[in-house]
Amino acid sequence: MKYQFCAVKHFRFSELIPIQMGYECCKPNNAPSFTPFNTIIHYIYKGSGVFTGKTSTYTLMPGQAFVMFPYQTASHVADGIDPWEYGWIEFAGASVPEIYNASKITMSSPIITDSTSQPLGKALMGILDASKQENISYQMILARLWEFSDTLLQLRANTERTVAMSEIYINQAISYIHSAQIPPIDVSNIAKHIGIDRSYLTQIFKKHLNITPQQYIVNYKMTLAKDMLLKSSLTLADVSDALGYSDPVNFFKAFKKNHKLTPTTWRKISSGEERIDQ
Missing domain, CATH: 2.60.120.280 (Regulatory protein AraC)
Structure with missing residues (x-):
């Protein structure tokens, strides 16, 4: 049109x-x-x-x-x-x-x-x-x-006031992500909870943090994954399920992309069972 x-x-x-x-x-x-x-x-x-x-x-x-x-x-x-x-x-x-x-x-x-x-x-x-x-x-x-x-x-x-509000929105979004029940963390729900549009939430995340809200969620889940792998005896499938991945293969890919190692290798290295030759 x-x-x-x-x-x-x-x-x-x-x-x-x-x-x-x-x-x-x-x-x-x-x-x-x-x-x-x-x-x-x-x-x-x-x-x-x-x-x-x-x-x-x-x-x-x-x-x-x-x-x-x-x-x-x-x-x-x-x-x-x-x-x-x-x-x-x-x-x-x-x-x-x-x-x-x-x-x-x-x-x-x-x-x-x-x-x-x-x-x-x-x-x-x-x-x-x-x-x-x-x-x-x-x-x-x-x-x-x-x-x-x-x-x-x-x-x-009003630019200065708008920027200040955008930082408040980011802090509210991060607080929501960190306090939400894993696995259901949805970007649209975050935006709705704060009271802004999803597109605007993405915009201010990219401006202030240089990543999208979805990327932040993935990074947060990968941080939780490291903690679960190190401090529990959960199987990799259990960790994957706990973090909301319906297919463990997707969890493996996300973990390796984020940490440059597979979950299995990372767990072994972190527990002292294996080392990486520099």
Whole structure:
């Protein structure tokens, strides 16, 4: 699905000028190539993809947006398995540089992360909805673009508070994981327990810990596995079952990937029955 509306001819003289806007459900690995003449902001509603800006490459998820600058060489590619759906808006005007400065958007910092209630995503959707009305109110589009800009400025002003909250959410998630009954630790249940979206939970884990919540859970289980193997006489099958692996083979693979040894070898070495020649 692709929706697009051109508004520029209706706003020739304004501090903020909406050029065009639209919504697209991208195909896997979709990679449009063009150089914009004005600022374009893409907001991701579903799926994921990769944006490469002037200085860095970013893997982005729902609730994030990326900014393309006039005459900037940049590229973006939809994920091959879960391609993104995004809304976008192109705009210009004398106030744009001021908006850049106030919101601290630069070519070196082109990524915007929405808050959990997604006010920026809702503001952009409001513009798209206004552009699809049968009796289009162009002044309404302009008013909603100003609202979108104001939301962007407020979002950036609250960045420090948002980061602090994300760290609180991570601590709550880790506490839940460590206190949960093994084996049923589900990422969706963790997010629900905290009161945030699963995608946002994954996003802040990757930002602060450089791993996903699922990877953290696996690492935690592998730590428990070492303790069980060393301090109990449980069989490997019993340990596997206790940690929620329906197939012991999957437990063996996870343990070896995490600790570079099979569970059997690790138990023997840790109990002093065997050693590794260096």
